[in-house]
Amino acid sequence: MDLVELRQSLLFSQSEAADEAGIEQSTLSKVEAGVHAPQASTLRKLADAYDVDFADIRQAANNTRQGKEIHA
Secondary structure, eight states: OOHHHHHHHTTOOHHHHHHHHTSOHHHHHHHHHTSSOOOHHHHHHHHHHHTOOHHHHHHHHHHHHHHHHHHO
16 A cells, blocks of 8 residues: 555545645655655654554555656
């Protein structure tokens, strides 16, 4: 599961997720698009907002980046 799939499974819009995590929507957009590697602090905020373990959000971020590399 990548970051977009995780967010959508929680029924968050991108804007809602960014607000809940306390990050800019543009940051979340870039992270979800795989064009910006998220800092650990950003992943922690997303994990807290999504109520998932840090390891799970990190794996979703890795899946996002790998998926974008494959489709690029």
